[in-house]
Each structure stands twice: as C-alpha cells, then as structure tokens.
Amino acid sequence: MSEGSPSKATPSPGSTPELREHVYDGIQEYDQKLPNWWLWTFYLAIIGFFVWWLMYYSAGWFEKDGIGVDAKIAEINEKKAKELEAMMATLDDAVLWKMSRNPLITAKGQATFEVTCVACHGKDLSATMGGAKLTGLPLNDTEWKYGANPMDIFKIVSKGSPDVTKGMIAWEPSLGPAKVAEVVAYVLSYHQPPEGVEVK
Ligand code: HEC
Incomplete structure (x- = not known):
C-alpha cells in the first residue's frame, strides 16, 4: 500500500x-x-x-462483598450454634448410647481421644502403656468413680474432676460440647448398654 x-x-x-x-x-x-x-x-x-x-x-446503597460474606458466615455459625444447642438439649443417656454405635461419630471421638486423652488413659483405655500404669483411671472396665451412666461420663469429661490436681481437667472449654459428646461416645463403644436401651 x-x-x-x-x-x-x-x-x-x-x-x-x-x-x-x-x-x-x-x-x-x-x-x-x-x-x-x-x-x-x-x-x-x-x-x-x-x-x-x-x-x-x-x-453505601449496596452491600460490600466483604460484609455480605461476613453476614453469611455469621448466619452459618448461628445455625451451627442452634443445632448444637438443640443437640445438647436432647442429649441424654439414650442418645449417647446411640452415638456410641455410630461408627462415623466414634471415629471422630477416637481421633479426639488419641490426641487429648491417650496420655493418661492409654490407647486401649486401660490407663496403662506397655505395662506401666498411667495417671488416669481405666475407662474400659466396669468401675466408674464418677458414675456409669453416659451422662455421668459426659459430665466428668465436660466439667473435669472435682479434684483438679489429679489432672482430669474440664475439657468442654477447649473441645466444645460436640467433641466431648463424640469422645464420650467413643468411650461408650467399649461398653455394652444395659438391657432395654435401644441403640439402633
Ligand atoms: C492429664 C491426665 C488426663 C488426661 C489428659 C485426661 N484424663 Fe481423664 N482422668 C484423669 C484422672 C487422674 C482421672 C481421675 C480423676 C479423679 O479421680 O478425680 C480421670 C477420670 C476420667 C473419667 C472418669 C472415670 C471414672 O471412673 O469415673 C473419664 C470418663 C475420663 N477421665 C475421660 C477422659 C477423656 C475422655 C479425656 C480426653 C478428653 C481425658 N479423660 C483426659 C486424667 C486425665
């Protein structure tokens, strides 16, 4: 061109x-x-x-993206808290027994146990390790110092021993009630529910 x-x-x-x-x-x-x-x-x-x-x-007529996301997260957390509250309100011996037969729940409980409780109660819940006695009480026997009912166990794990110096602290503040319920379900999975308790 x-x-x-x-x-x-x-x-x-x-x-x-x-x-x-x-x-x-x-x-x-x-x-x-x-x-x-x-x-x-x-x-x-x-x-x-x-x-x-x-x-x-x-x-400011439109919601900023960040605020929208924060609001959604708050909504989800509130929903979770409500669900948890509802679960806690209905939590009783029968519910804990049922949870203890649910492998999804006991697997979660086991994961918590093996991180948080194993040092004093042992991997097999016998409060021994390689023949040596650990500080905690055995949790696989039928003797329960603080009561054998699932809610008694839930209470001692949540609130800790009345004698804190023994080492059994209140676990609810760090684990939250849902994880405590799971770990109690895991402990209960080593035990048989009494006659008449529906676990299915
Ligand atoms: C630092 C050691 C230690 C750790 C960690 C620990 N415990 Fe304990 N646990 C103890 C001791 C000690 C006792 C006995 C307390 C007493 O005699 O007052 C006990 C008691 C208990 C009991 C009551 C047993 C009974 O016979 O009534 C349960 C249930 C229990 N622990 C579960 C747990 C679970 C579940 C965890 C983990 C979330 C845990 N413990 C972590 C030391 C520990």
Whole structure:
C-alpha cells in the first residue's frame, strides 16, 4: 500500500469532513466525527460509572462483598450454634448410647481421644502403656468413680474432676460440647448398654 497515491477513506454521507494531512502506511484519514450512538454509549458509560461509584462507595446503597460474606458466615455459625444447642438439649443417656454405635461419630471421638486423652488413659483405655500404669483411671472396665451412666461420663469429661490436681481437667472449654459428646461416645463403644436401651 505504500506505493502510489495514498488510499482515502470515504467520508460519511452528508458530512464534509476534513482530510487529514497525516499519512501512515499509505493511508490518509478523514477527521470524522464519531457516530452519535458511539459517543452516547461512551458518555453514558462514564456517567454510569460515577453514579455507581457514588451509590456504592459514598451512599453505601449496596452491600460490600466483604460484609455480605461476613453476614453469611455469621448466619452459618448461628445455625451451627442452634443445632448444637438443640443437640445438647436432647442429649441424654439414650442418645449417647446411640452415638456410641455410630461408627462415623466414634471415629471422630477416637481421633479426639488419641490426641487429648491417650496420655493418661492409654490407647486401649486401660490407663496403662506397655505395662506401666498411667495417671488416669481405666475407662474400659466396669468401675466408674464418677458414675456409669453416659451422662455421668459426659459430665466428668465436660466439667473435669472435682479434684483438679489429679489432672482430669474440664475439657468442654477447649473441645466444645460436640467433641466431648463424640469422645464420650467413643468411650461408650467399649461398653455394652444395659438391657432395654435401644441403640439402633
Ligand atoms: C492429664 C491426665 C488426663 C488426661 C489428659 C485426661 N484424663 Fe481423664 N482422668 C484423669 C484422672 C487422674 C482421672 C481421675 C480423676 C479423679 O479421680 O478425680 C480421670 C477420670 C476420667 C473419667 C472418669 C472415670 C471414672 O471412673 O469415673 C473419664 C470418663 C475420663 N477421665 C475421660 C477422659 C477423656 C475422655 C479425656 C480426653 C478428653 C481425658 N479423660 C483426659 C486424667 C486425665
């Protein structure tokens, strides 16, 4: 395109645009006015941006993304807390026995036990390790210093021993009630429910 006279763009009909001096790559252009539809789209985009910017950042008419996410998280936490509350309200011996026959729950309880309780109660709950006696009481026998009912066990694990110096602290503050219930279910999985307790 560089040889010969420069090619010229055709002017829009009805207008008499100026042909610009400038030649590039053999092309000379008219100084055309941009079409109105194009200009108005452009102006409206600019105005639209400012309107949106004012509404979003100054007027605060729309919720910021972060606030929306925080609100959702708060909602979920509230729902979880409600569920937990409902679970705790209905928690009794029968529910704990039932939980103790649910492998999904006892697996979670076991995971907690092996991190939190194993040092004093032993991996097999016998309060021994390699023949040596550990500080805790055995949890796989039928002797219960603080009561044999599931809710008694739940209580001692949640609230700890009346004699804190023995080492059995209250676990609820660090584990939360749901994990305490799971770990109690795991302990109960080593035991048989008394006659008449429905576990299925
Ligand atoms: C630092 C050692 C230690 C740790 C860790 C520990 N315990 Fe204990 N646990 C004890 C001692 C000591 C006793 C006996 C307390 C007493 O005689 O007052 C006890 C008592 C108990 C009892 C009551 C037993 C009975 O015969 O009534 C249960 C149930 C129990 N622990 C469960 C747990 C669980 C579940 C965990 C983990 C969340 C745990 N313990 C962590 C030391 C510990």
